[in-house]
Amino acid sequence: MLNRRKFLRNIGLTGSLLTVPGAILNARPLFRKTRIDLSGVTLKGKVQSQGKGIAGVAVTDGINITQTDRNGQYELLSNGTAEFVYISVPAGYAFPEHKGITEFYKAIPKDSSSFKHDFNLEKLKVDDRKHNFVVWADTQMRSKQDCELLLSQSVPDLQAVIKSYPKDTLIHGIGCGDLVWDHFELFEDYKKAVELSGIPFYNVIGNHDMDTDARTDDGSARTFKQQFGPTYYSFNRGEIHYITLDDVFFVGAAKKYIGYITENQLQWLEQDLALVKPGSTIVLSLHIPTYTGTARRAKEEIGGGAVVNREQLYKMLAPYKVHIMSGHTHFNDNWEKDGIMEHNHGTVCGAWWTGPICGDGTPGGYGVYEVDGAEIKWYYKSTGLDKDKQLRIYPKGKVAESPEEIAVNVWNWDSKWKVEWYEDGILKGPMEQRTAYDPWAVELYLGPQLPKKHKFVEPTLNDHMFFAKPSAQATKITVKATDRFGNVYEESI
Template identity: 25%
Template sequence: MRKSSTLVFATVLLLLTALTNYSLYAQTQSTVKGIVFHDKNENGVFDSGDKPLKNIAVSNSRDVTVTDRKGEYELPLRNNSAVFVIKPRNWAVPVDENQIPRFYKMYSTTGISGTKYEGLAPTGQLPLSVDFPLLPSKEPDKIKALIFGDTQPRDNKEIYFMSKDVIPELIGTDADFGVTLGDVVFDDLSIYDHLTGSLSPIGIPMWYVAGNHDFDYTGNNSIEARGTWYKKFGPSYYSFSHGPAHFIVLDNVRWIIDGDERYYRTGLGENQLEFFRNEIKRLDDDQLLVLMAHIPWEGSREWHDEAEKQEFYNLLASHSNSLSLVAHTHRHYHQFIGQEAGFPRNEPLHMISMGTVCGAWWTGAPNEFGIPHTMMSDGTPNGYAFLHIDKNDWKLEWKTAGVPENVQMHIHAPEAVSSENEIKVIANIYNALPDAAVKMKIGDNGEWIEMKRIPQIDPVRLDEKEKEKQLGEVPWRKMGGDYDSEHIWEASVKPELKPGVHTVQIIANDDWFEYRGEKLLHVK
């Protein structure tokens, strides 16, 4: 009996001591510590049989450190930020039921939120050890990533459009993972769960980039405006490796409050820029670096701080092998940012503004299934892309939603002509690089002639808008403004054609692919 009482007393004393120590720790908590480990039994907890992992990077959203031989790390603790593991090659992080990577621990003493949508609640003090499980995952030198420009549904109806138009053909894809480049939704943050749940049948981990329409606009600064994002997706900037490449996701949307005015500009902020600086320092100089953000670095929204922009370019230029994937413009184009824009390398930065899943926000006449054609302002149809990486080389493949993958252009030419007419042919080749060699011929016996790239408004889009205009009031969202397409080639020819039906053939070759297109021409 006495032994039992002594044991109970000792146990209570140990519990009180532990609680007292935790209370003292909570009051003085200035660092965050933990272990990164191989989660052999996949229960998410570091326990017997799990193996600590050394040299794994961990960040507090500003500083970056690596684990020691015991798998342990320690970092300064920062309020209103995330602590996260930086996924290394050949390891995977856990994902939730919607395939969203869970690689972080948010920390906020007061919570982060605007007033319209539910944000991140106060997290309380962090555990004594903030641990991160990893799972083995073989990642070869050749990998494939699914790239979405803005999904951006306004409401559940537009999620259904995407669920019929895009997602079914991606179920079972051989892509290793996917990325959505911001504007995940269109201002209504309450539909995040429906959106991410609708993407989950694709069956691959999906990383998310924050866009300007992912703000709670009632927030009084960039942090508050991201409160719902932190609750649903975790940090708005982070990084990970997959295969031979390193990916850095940046949140380049700054929410500005200036008196009664509220607006956004391009920018990073001091903490994010320091995180970027620390990540750049860690990389081998020739490792492929893929930057992913929402707003193009040039030509869309001006930077909030030009000095910050120049520092960002200077840091990026210190790395020899990089590309940028952005979205936001609802067009698809390649831009090469050079010294005239402040990028201080002899070789320009290749940036791609990705065409979008939602196209032109689901506008235009619906097809027989009720889905708007949603052609973008530069004539590109809605769709997505695959980023192919082979060691340090890469190429981007465009896929228009709902059509075979070999459909890479549309051609504008007269439907019918007289045999003596001059014929003007215009080809919109959605993903062709600007220096692509493009040629055309008419008829089996025609000669191949060179086509010239001439940026212009897509005439196919203009024809569609004119049809819509003639209809007057329509029950769908009408098409919006037009923008010069950067991937249009044209040529004029006066061939000698006998009456009948002839084929216009176009072949385009760039450093990545060969693209082919055909159109029938009726000669009277």
């Protein structure tokens, strides 16, 4: 009875609120400049090509998603918290861009109750079911000298890769985060590199692209958004659905973050995936890897090396065939399970522009992906090296812990590669895979005084080292590595 009386009193209080005079309800809120604007905004317009509407295009404010009608028209009820209206570019159309930076969005003016914007797309003249893309992870420039290396080494290398394909080949880039190293004035140099590459780039926010003076994660992407637009979005090319997410969660203290995907993004992703046919191939790009061998060995639960709530993401992706593109770690690592494969890329900057290799021995470089329908093939392109350079062989004694064995680093290895060795022309069988350090990385980076430019750089353990013990009489050792696509890479000592 007592609980019932409390309940009735609460109901009475609620009822009294319903009869509060309008003058009080309409009173202006305090601190008007910092209040959250939840006033309604109607977004509308048309998605068209040469004046003709395109039906079924996904349009979003980053909160909810709608689709254009048969005439290409869209209307979406939003609110004052939304920053952009943007589209998921449909298959068959060129990516809208300005000097290589994709522009699939429009900023929503503040203090407007209605905003109209038309998206104009150009229909492709070639079939986009065949196309390529490259993943540039961690260009990460801190100085003009770093930028000069990007422009003089990485850009010409990418230009050469692009020219190696037929002239009308569709190629786009994914800048996989840490586009700069906290120095936002260098975004212009990154953009110059993209423009010179000659292909459109979609971009991902990294932990070094964040405003670390923000109070919380909500404000940490302020500068990135000014430069590149939304931090999560999708687009389509051929039969592939591409998604980008922001998994760098800033915790409000300088340089402090965790790998975490917010609920706002996950509920948006749920809507985005509802428009994708189960069984389709998805390419999902984010900066911090969802998982790596290093995270597995460290048994990391919460930190900046992997995504904390990855299992929830995996459940959402379960109906699809998924390739995850990530960066951040400055090493190369591939894993595959239950229809998901993650490609954690070695970096464009190598070990922060200090030397030719990353901490795991992977050469500075980037991933190249060739798409045919729903199938994807790939290779790692080392900057300044031939595309067939996919391994490095070390003589006996180079790895201190294994003085009687030869060692091989096969940096883009995954579980479907085969690594064999021959002694004086005779096949000896598979090499033994071990988690180990690359000896050249140890030579370049181990110790408090190495490398001179950034002394924090250290060699890192990797899962792509292989070992074999030749006989004392051996005169020639040959290593043959065969990738999952049947490509054979061979070196001898």
